[in-house]
Amino acid sequence: MSAPLLRLDTVSRAYGARRVVDEVSLDLHPGARHALIGPNGAGKSTLLHLIAGTLRPTSGRIHYAGHDIHRWPAHRRARAGIARTWQHPTLARPLTVVQNVLLAVPGQHMAVLRERPRASAAALDALAQVGLAEHAQWPTSQLSYGDQRRLEVAVALAAQPRLLLLDEPSAGLATTEVARLVELIRALPTDIAVLLVDHNLDVVSAVADTVTVLHHGRHLTTGTPSDVRAHPDVRRVYLAEADHTDHVPTTPGAANGPSAAVPPVLRVRNLRAGHHGAPVLTGVALDVQAGRVSAVVGRNGAGKTTLINTIAGLHPALSGTEIVLNDRLVTGLSARRRCRAGIGLVPQGRRLFAGLTVAEHLALPRPHPGRPRTVTARQILDLFPALAERRHHRPHQLSGGEQQMLALARALLAGPQVLLLDEPSEGLAPAIVGQLAAIITGLAATGSAVLLAEQNLALALDIAHDVAVLDRGTLALHAPAADLRADPARLHDVLAVPTGST
Amino acid sequence: MTTTLTPPSTATTEHRPVGRAVRLVRVASGIVVAVAVALPWMVNAYVVSLAATALVMAVLAMSAQLLVGLAGQPPLGQAAYLLVGAYTAATLATLTNLGPIHLLAATTAGAIAAAVTGLLAVRVRATTFLMVTFGVGELVHAAASQWVPGGSEGTHTPPVVALPGLPPMVRPGWVYLYVLACTLVIGAAVIVLTRTRFALLLRGIAAHEPRVQAAGHHTSRLLLAAYTLAGAIAGAAGALLVAVTRYVSPADAAMGISAIALAAALIGSGSMIGACAAAILLVAARDWAGGLLSGHGSTLLGLSFLALAYLPRHRLAGLFTRRDREGT
Numbered sequence: 144m145s146a147p148l149l150r151l152d153t154v155s156r157a158y159g160a161r162r163v164v165d166e167v168s169l170d171l172h173p174g175a176r177h178a179l180i181g182p183n184g185a186g187k188s189t190l191l192h193l194i195a196g197t198l199r200p201t202s203g204r205i206h207y208a209g210h211d212i213h214r215w216p217a218h219r220r221a222r223a224g225i226a227r228t229w230q231h232p233t234l235a236r237p238l239t240v241v242q243n244v245l246l247a248v249p250g251q252h253m254a255v256l257r258e259r260p261r262a263s264a265a266a267l268d269a270l271a272q273v274g275l276a277e278h279a280q281w282p283t284s285q286l287s288y289g290d291q292r293r294l295e296v297a298v299a300l301a302a303q304p305r306l307l308l309l310d311e312p313s314a315g316l317a318t319t320e321v322a323r324l325v326e327l328i329r330a331l332p333t334d335i336a337v338l339l340v341d342h343n344l345d346v347v348s349a350v351a352d353t354v355t356v357l358h359h360g361r362h363l364t365t366g367t368p369s370d371v372r373a374h375p376d377v378r379r380v381y382l383a384e385a386d387h388t389d390h391v392p393t394t395p396g397a398a399n400g401p402s403a404a405v406p407p408v409l410r411v412r413n414l415r416a417g418h419h420g421a422p423v424l425t426g427v428a429l430d431v432q433a434g435r436v437s438a439v440v441g442r443n444g445a446g447k448t449t450l451i452n453t454i455a456g457l458h459p460a461l462s463g464t465e466i467v468l469n470d471r472l473v474t475g476l477s478a479r480r481r482c483r484a485g486i487g488l489v490p491q492g493r494r495l496f497a498g499l500t501v502a503e504h505l506a507l508p509r510p511h512p513g514r515p516r517t518v519t520a521r522q523i524l525d526l527f528p529a530l531a532e533r534r535h536h537r538p539h540q541l542s543g544g545e546q547q548m549l550a551l552a553r554a555l556l557a558g559p560q561v562l563l564l565d566e567p568s569e570g571l572a573p574a575i576v577g578q579l580a581a582i583i584t585g586l587a588a589t590g591s592a593v594l595l596a597e598q599n600l601a602l603a604l605d606i607a608h609d610v611a612v613l614d615r616g617t618l619a620l621h622a623p624a625a626d627l628r629a630d631p632a633r634l635h636d637v638l639a640v641p642t643g644s645t
Numbered sequence: 646m647t648t649t650l651t652p653p654s655t656a657t658t659e660h661r662p663v664g665r666a667v668r669l670v671r672v673a674s675g676i677v678v679a680v681a682v683a684l685p686w687m688v689n690a691y692v693v694s695l696a697a698t699a700l701v702m703a704v705l706a707m708s709a710q711l712l713v714g715l716a717g718q719p720p721l722g723q724a725a726y727l728l729v730g731a732y733t734a735a736t737l738a739t740l741t742n743l744g745p746i747h748l749l750a751a752t753t754a755g756a757i758a759a760a761v762t763g764l765l766a767v768r769v770r771a772t773t774f775l776m777v778t779f780g781v782g783e784l785v786h787a788a789a790s791q792w793v794p795g796g797s798e799g800t801h802t803p804p805v806v807a808l809p810g811l812p813p814m815v816r817p818g819w820v821y822l823y824v825l826a827c828t829l830v831i832g833a834a835v836i837v838l839t840r841t842r843f844a845l846l847l848r849g850i851a852a853h854e855p856r857v858q859a860a861g862h863h864t865s866r867l868l869l870a871a872y873t874l875a876g877a878i879a880g881a882a883g884a885l886l887v888a889v890t891r892y893v894s895p896a897d898a899a900m901g902i903s904a905i906a907l908a909a910a911l912i913g914s915g916s917m918i919g920a921c922a923a924a925i926l927l928v929a930a931r932d933w934a935g936g937l938l939s940g941h942g943s944t945l946l947g948l949s950f951l952a953l954a955y956l957p958r959h960r961l962a963g964l965f966t967r968r969d970r971e972g973t
Contacts, residue, residue: 197855221861235852238845245842246849247860253843302860 146209148173148336149194149306154203154213155360156189158540163189165360166203171306175336176328178351178368180344182380182572184542186360187340188230191308194338195227196220208305222249226304230311230340230543230570231492232291234283240294241279244269247301269301270294273327285418288448288491289320296327307331309339313346314570315491317442317598325349342572344372356380380574407432408592409454409468409486409561415461416446416453422461423449425616429594431561436583436593438603438624440634441613447596448491450613451565454594455488456481468561487559491566493550495538502534504549508556523552526582544575551582561592568599580606604628674918681825685818692933694817697889699928700828701882705902706909706924707835707917708878713907714915715844716871717851718774720766722782723906726755726876728898729785730883732793735802735893742813744805744823747884755880756873758785763872767865770854782903789895799894802887814888824885831881835917838874847871905931905946912953923953 149171156164164186171177179187192198194205196217205213212220226247234243244266245251251262258266270276273293278286286294292315299307312328313321321343328337328350341347347354348368356363356371358380364371371377407430414427423446431437441447452458454466456478466474473481482488496504505520524531527548538546547567554562564583568576576599584606587593597603603610604624612620612634620633627634685693705727713719730751737750762781769777790797804813807823814820838844849857850864857864887893905927912927913919930949935942 195859197859216863217855217858218861218863221859227859229856233853233856235849235856237852238848242845246846246857249861251842253841253846255842256837256840258842298856298860 145172147171147206148175148208149338150206151190151194152204152206154190154193154200154205156186156193156198157201163360164193164200164357167357167360167362169355169362169365171336171338173305173336174333175338175353176351177336177338178347178354179338179340179357180342180347180354180371180572181357181363183544183570183575184359185357185572187357188310188543189360190357191227191310191338191340194220194306195225195308221302224303224305225308226299226302226306227308228295228299228310228312230314232288232295234291234294234298236282236284238283239279240275240281240283240286241266241270243283243294244298244301247298249302265303266301269297272300272330273297274323289316289442292316293320293324296324300331304335307335307337309337309341311341311570312339313341313343315566315598318600319442321346342570344368344573348372405432406470409466409594411454412465412467414450414453414464414466416449416458416464417461418449422616424453427613427616427618429611429618429621431592431594433560433592434587434590435608436587436595436606438595438597438607438610439613439618440597440600440603440610445613446616447613448565451488451490451563451594451596455486455563457488482557482559485558485560486563487554487557487561488563489547489550489554489565489567491569493538493546495546495549495553497538500535500537501530501541501549504553505530505556508553518555518558520556523556526555527552543570544572544578547571547575547579551579555586559591561594562586564593564595564597566596566598568597568602576602600634604631604634610634678829682822685821690817693821694889695928695932696925697817697821697824698886698932699925700821700824701885701889702902702905702909702928703921703924704828704831704882704885705879705906706913706920707832708875708882709903709906710910710913710915710917710920711835711838711871711875711878713910714913714917714920715839715847715851716868718766718770718868719907719911720778720872720875721775721900721903721907722778722780722785723875723879724898724900724902725762725782725785726759726879727883727886727902728789728893728895729758729876730755730880731887731893731897732789732883733880734884734887735800736794738802738805738887742803742806743809744807744814744827744884744888747805747887748827748881751880751884751887752877753880755883756877758880759876760869760873763869763876766872767868779900779903782898782900786895786898786900789898793895795894797895799892799896801892804891805888820889824889827881827885831878832917832921835878839917843867843870908950926953 147170151167151169153166153168154164155162155166167190179190181187189198193200196215196219200213203213204211207220207223207225212223235246245258245262248262248265251259267276267279270279273296275290275293275297278290283291283294292312296309296312313324316324325346331337339350351368353365354368354371355365356377363376363380364374366374409431411427411429414424415422416424427450429437439447439450449458453460456476460466460474464474465472468484468486471484473484476484505523529545530548530552533541533545538549541549551567567579571579580602583593583595595603595607604627607624609621609623610627611618684696705723709720709723733751733754734747737747765781766774766777794800804815806813814823846857846862846867850867854864886897906924909924909927910920912923927946927949931942931946935945938945
């Protein structure tokens with residue numbers, strides 16, 4: 144076999160005394176399709192940062208195409224052919240879609256006024272590869288989340304890399320989009336080596352020929368996808384815990400049928416909202432009752448985040464919208480007053496405060512004095528034991544799972560009556576998703592009303608009492624989760640078939 | 646494709662009014678230039694010399710805008726390079742009184758000074774960048790009071806000549822027209838600069854620097870190049886200042902001058918034309934309207950900062966920025 148394109152030689156990275164990546168060795172040959180999996184906090188993203196040069200290893204060597212690159216700065220590695228995507232979209236928002244791609248097209252002169260035809264063609268080519276060619280002139284901020292993720296891939300491809308690092312490319316994508324992503328990665332030229340981190344094991348098995356499992360920064364095993372799935376240690380740390388949460392006992396009996404006797408805590412009628420004049424939501428109606436989890440599912444761009452943000456007061460509602468919390472109309476209130484009234488939000492992408500420690504995050508929220516304080520910081524730490532050990536860490540030192548727990552804890556401390564969760568499972572390992580499911584189910588059992596916007600259908604079906612499908616700006620289907628679990632085809636019909644105009 | 650938030654049809658209708666706005670802006674800028682050229686025949690000599698000062702400040706504001714508007718790094722020491730340019734022009738005035746030579750020499754001197762001091766500035770970002778550029782500016786100010794010919798008293802220079810063979814420009818009207826012509830040339834060069842790939846990369850740095858690094862660019866080197874160019878423009882402003890006032894002193898590098906340049910750039914929210922307009926407004930508020938109100942110049946300056954900050958300036962400046970961006 145030829146010499147490896149990339150060789151990691153006992154690479155470590157420590158934050159203080161904590162080793163996030165611990166003596167990992169790895170070989171990647173040209174054309175490899177290599178996946179990196181592991182629970183949140185296993186050091187997968189850190190390892191990608193070490194290869195891309197955003198971080199330098201504290202010890203060990205990184206060899207790439209015959210050079211020892213472990214001291215090279217990021218831009219030099221990029222020029223040598225290492226391209227990467229980020230875990231959360233980090234695009235240049237003020238620029239247009241094609242300008243974002245043009246930033247990465249190599250071999251251009253600094254002083255050119257108009258991009259050379261070759262450069263523009265390369266950029267459009269990269270956009271066409273991910274199916275965004277039609278949106279080339281759009282401002283990036285107007286793209287939906289899923290399209291932003293695809294743009295990330297296009298930017299990386301435009302650099303014509305020899306080694307492509309993908310950090311959770313499928314996070315936050317809907318089923319159909321994940322299928323397209325798999326096609327896209329499979330269609331990549333065979334001379335590009337791909338190293339991807341992902342939690343979606345179906346994507347990993349479909350794309351990768353080799354899988355490496357990390358756990359607490361250590362190399363656990365490397366093998367073919369099926370070998371790795373069968374590996375007993377992997378099942379223990381990564382899958383096994385998830386398996387048992389696949390059958391979380393949802394609230395029995397009462398799950399079926401709307402309990403008409405109980406008035407809903409949150410009542411939404413005729414909710415309308417838009418972006419820049421284009422309607423996104425037209426007449427959404429839903430009820431959320433105490434002690435129940437209501438899920439809203441739908442493709443990316445269907446308007447789930449807009450719905451959640453409109454209810455929280457972060458996105459302006461159009462006239463006619465009626466949002467009622469405990470018989471009190473809150474449509475005209477600011478986000479701050481709605482929060483006081485009892486609407487709690489866990490936003491997509493967590494939105495933690497970069498400079499604050501975990502303890503400071505938990506010291507911030509206070510419920511309005513008018514309402515009884517339902518939880519204390521100590522109770523919260525009992526609920527999230529992982530956070531207790533990380534009290535003095537800042538968000539960037541936390542794993543994705545810990546960040547999500549912190550965002551949830553922060554919302555809970557304000558003592559909300561309705562909890563809005565926007566894609567809580569995004570970018571989380573199956574085992575952590577299982578823990579999250581248990582926590583959400585537990586919250587509902589203690590009387591909270593939960594509205595969940597979720598891409599992860601399995602999770603939504605598992606923990607929700609009723610599921611609504613958002614399609615073309617309105618709720619296309621609204622049914623008890625138990626019915627949909629019994630007849631999953633119904634849901635797939637609504638979700639999988641593209642219904643909009645082309 | 647159904648995965649986008651807004652259907653494409655609305656996007657195209659949304660872009661249409663921009664075409665009208667572009668035409669409007671073109672007509673408006675034509676009128677502005679015509680009025681600017683006719684100014685010496687319309688107002689008295691005092692206002693004309695104030696207008697020339699305002700143009701110098703507009704050039705300095707473009708220098709600040711290159712850093713804060715494009716690259717997202719706020720400079721608070723641009724007056725230092727103006728001073729370097731001004732003293733270069735004043736020194737050169739003992740050899741020749743040809744204005745364009747002063748201008749070129751001052752531009753080069755400003756660029757060299759910025760390239761050297763920029764090595765310090767581009768190691769840091771954001772607020773720290775502000776602190777470092779402020780520190781550099783103050784050091785240049787202090788060094789000038791200590792060592793330059795004339796010390797803190799400053800030096801007087803003879804009037805400059807616009808082109809070989811022409812008489813020295815003594816009357817404010819001619820000086821003003823010379824400064825206006827130079828400003829338009831510098832402005833055109835800066836607008837061309839904002840449409841290059843270099844400017845695109847600077848905007849990428851402002852949005853998310855690691856991404857530009859991951860695209861294979863040495864971002865600190867790009868910032869140093871931008872800093873050098875900004876220093877060159879500030880140096881050119883220095884030569885124009887000498888042409889207007891025929892006098893230069895270390896006080897021209899006072900922190901207040903840098904602050905007005907930065908404020909004008911911020912008020913212009915990313916647009917070069919916006920920065921120029923804001924600089925002219927601020928000088929008018931400080932010197933002209935302030936003079937009418939018997940010396941309450943700084944009160945008026947402070948009030949106009951507040952007023953401009955609360956006005957819908959993003960929408961106003963959007964007219965210009967969108968035009969700038971359409972060209973890229």
